[in-house]
Amino acid sequence: MTSDLQSSQLTNPQxxxxxxxxxxxxxxxxxxxxxxxxxxxxxxxxxxKIRFAVSISTTEEAVLEELVAEFNRLDADAEIETSLFITxxxxxxxxxxxxxxxxxxxxxxxLNLDGVYQIASxxxxxxxxxxxxxxxxxxxxxxxxxxxxxxxxxxxxxxxxAYPDTHDIPTRNIALMKQMGAAAISQLLRKSS
Numbered sequence: 196m197t198s199d200l201q202s203s204q205l206t207n208p209q210x211x212x213x214x215x216x217x218x219x220x221x222x223x224x225x226x227x228x229x230x231x232x233x234x235x236x237x238x239x240x241x242x243x244k245i246r247f248a249v250s251i252s253t254t255e256e257a258v259l260e261e262l263v264a265e266f267n268r269l270d271a272d273a274e275i276e277t278s279l280f281i282t283x284x285x286x287x288x289x290x291x292x293x294x295x296x297x298x299x300x301x302x303x304x305x306l307n308l309d310g311v312y313q314i315a316s317x318x319x320x321x322x323x324x325x326x327x328x329x330x331x332x333x334x335x336x337x338x339x340x341x342x343x344x345x346x347x348x349x350x351x352x353x354x355x356x357a358y359p360d361t362h363d364i365p366t367r368n369i370a371l372m373k374q375m376g377a378a379a380i381s382q383l384l385r386k387s388s
Contacts, residue, residue, distance in 0.1 A: 212249040215283055218339045232368055235354050244276035253284050259302055266308055278345040286341040289320040315344035332369040334380045
């Protein structure tokens with residue numbers, strides 16, 4: 196009976212989506228919020244204003260279509276503050292993910308949504324330009340899966356106005372990552388995924 200259940204779980208996209216979302220929520224709680232990587236994440240998570248959308252698509256074209264649907268969903272529901280659009284079946288290579296961000300930006304422009312939404316990027320192997328793969332600052336944008344974080348521009352502007360020194364957040368996060376060290380951060384990320 197157990198093996199039948201496990202087999203069913205492995206082929207059931209809803210079960211896989213539930214597991215993926217649980218992993219991302221744990222990452223948010225244990226890494227992003229607990230370490231205050233994003234000072235705004237805790238509030239929207241606690242208020243249940245984050246939508247977790249899992250794409251089971253295996254082509255970039257399908258992901259772009261799903262992103263259009265996600266933008267439409269956000270347009271229709273102002274209660275959703277932000278969306279984490281998770282793509283577990285694509286973009287295992289960070290270079291492919293990073294390249295695809297250009298298509299996502301072009302999509303926003305093509306839909307006249309540039310200035311309405313912006314995308315923050317997260318990937319298991321995130322690497323900032325000018326860094327080495329193992330440089331500790333890359334961990335600030337590492338997540339269990341490739342994620343396109345859709346943010347409302349109006350909310351970003353409000354947060355920047357309300358929160359002092361938002362421009363210092365990346366510098367503070369890098370200092371925290373360096374203080375913690377790659378081994379401790381890796382362990383924390385493994386624990387949260």
